[in-house]
Amino acid sequence: MRQRAWEFVVVLAVAGCSGDDGSGDDGGGSSTTAPSASSGTDTGPAPSDSTDGGGSTGAGGDTTSTSGASTDDGADSSSGTAGVDPGPMVDVSDPQLYSFSFVPSDADPEVSTHDATQLAYLDTQVTPVGRLVVYLHGAGTPTTCGSSAHQQMLAGLGFHVLSVCYVSDYGVGNCGDDIGGCRLEAFEGVDHTDVIDIAPPDSIEVRVTRGLEYLQSMHPGGDWQYFVEGDAPRWDKIVISGISHGASTSGIIGMNRVVDRVVSLSGPLDSGQAWLLGAPMTPIDRFWGLTHTGDDQHAGHLQSFEDMMLPGAPTVVDDMKPPYGGSHRLVTSAPTDNGHSSTQAGGASPSDGNGGWAFQPVWETMYLN
Numbered sequence: 001m002r003q004r005a006w007e008f009v010v011v012l013a014v015a016g017c018s019g020d021d022g023s024g025d026d027g028g029g030s031s032t033t034a035p036s037a038s039s040g041t042d043t044g045p046a047p048s049d050s051t052d053g054g055g056s057t058g059a060g061g062d063t064t065s066t067s068g069a070s071t072d073d074g075a076d077s078s079s080g081t082a083g084v085d086p087g088p089m090v091d092v093s094d095p096q097l098y099s100f101s102f103v104p105s106d107a108d109p110e111v112s113t114h115d116a117t118q119l120a121y122l123d124t125q126v127t128p129v130g131r132l133v134v135y136l137h138g139a140g141t142p143t144t145c146g147s148s149a150h151q152q153m154l155a156g157l158g159f160h161v162l163s164v165c166y167v168s169d170y171g172v173g174n175c176g177d178d179i180g181g182c183r184l185e186a187f188e189g190v191d192h193t194d195v196i197d198i199a200p201p202d203s204i205e206v207r208v209t210r211g212l213e214y215l216q217s218m219h220p221g222g223d224w225q226y227f228v229e230g231d232a233p234r235w236d237k238i239v240i241s242g243i244s245h246g247a248s249t250s251g252i253i254g255m256n257r258v259v260d261r262v263v264s265l266s267g268p269l270d271s272g273q274a275w276l277l278g279a280p281m282t283p284i285d286r287f288w289g290l291t292h293t294g295d296d297q298h299a300g301h302l303q304s305f306e307d308m309m310l311p312g313a314p315t316v317v318d319d320m321k322p323p324y325g326g327s328h329r330l331v332t333s334a335p336t337d338n339g340h341s342s343t344q345a346g347g348a349s350p351s352d353g354n355g356g357w358a359f360q361p362v363w364e365t366m367y368l369n
Contacts, residue, residue, distance in 0.1 A: 087130030088160070091221030095125040097155060098219055099148075104165055107214035110201040113167065118207075119146040120162045120215055121155035122222045129158035131260055132227045133239045134208055136246030139168045149345055159239075160224065162215070164207040168245045170196045172270070180275030183252045204249070208233045235259045239367065243267065243344055247289070251275075251308070254282040261286040263366050265343040266295060271303035285311050288366040290330045290359075294339025305329040322365045330366070334358055 100120040105111040122128075133154050137145050146163025154161040167186045174195050175182040181193035189203025200206045209232055215224040227234045235257040242250045247267025254262035258281050268289070270276055280287070287310055291301035302314055305328075312327025318334055338348035343359070350358040357363070 088223035088226035090128045092124045107210040123155040132160040136242030138244035255280045268304040276307035292339030293333045
């Protein structure tokens with residue numbers, strides 16, 4: 001049986017990341033290497049703490065829970081009305097959590113660098129939502145480019161999920177007043193700066209496309225190809241998100257492509273850079289940011305929120321219920337031993353005392369509303 005995806009967005013992004021590349025923009029590698037590509041049913045409990053691609057530990061979460069659903073763009077998800085996009089046709093006849101790990105060169109023999117493990121998930125035990133989340137790791141050269149805890153949580157909410165390895169170890173301090181040029185070249189694989197030289201097969205955009213094509217060949221029942229249009233990602237069906245260096249790069253992708261939405265955790269950090277002041281192709285009310293007051297980079301995050309003119313004023317989410325006054329500039333001071341990493345689920349992210357995440361309502365607001 002194949003089920004049409006509902007045209008609505010329900011998502012919660014969780015992952016861990018720590019570390020600093022010494023340039024004022026931090027990221028974090030992982031010491032864990034993922035297994036080869038595989039799929040299987042998640043029959044165990046919520047993910048336990050384990051090192052993942054964000055550079056910190058991941059933890060808990062019910063991968064089969066869902067949030068309130070709503071219809072998007074008036075689409076009739078059950079009738080397949082002519083002219084209405086039914087979303088990806090996902091085979092749900094054998095409900096399970098599908099998990100995949102592969103290196104970029106598996107998907108593209110022209111890859112020449114940063115050929116570490118990428119992760120993807122799709123949980124057919126829940127209703128597919130017809131959106132892909134592309135998640136970007138922090139700065140450095142992780143051996144696993146993504147977080148299993150983060151991605152399984154997203155998959156449990158009905159999302160197709162993919163993390164890609166990309167060039168993020170050049171040190172933004174070397175980019176001077178054109179950090180945007182460095183980030184854009186890492187995204188497109190097109191020459192924007194003399195600081196780095198990234199070929200298309202090593203760029204984020206091409207790796208997303210090739211990764212989805214590879215996943216389609218591995219798991220046609222997931223209809224991963226739905227998120228490719230021509231020879232490029234179908235960005236309007238994609239949520240771009242990341243932590244730290246990945247948070248800033250997600251922002252520049254939203255400035256240069258029309259995406260479903262942008263969610264930046266512990267970022268952006270490029271305050272004062274020209275790219276933050278530009279006119280975004282994605283409407284600015286689809287951009288969100290979350291920062292912790294205990295993060296050394298907190299002031300820079302707030303300045304970037306201001307530079308980008310994110311909706312609302314900085315709003316503390318602790319002990320406050322959604323929608324946080326409609327602000328997209330969200331702030332927390334929740335107890336943690338690592339403010340930077342706490343904005344994603346993981347070892348540093350506080351729990352709610354009931355086996356869930358304290359920030360779950362915050363993430364749901366950022367990714368859903």
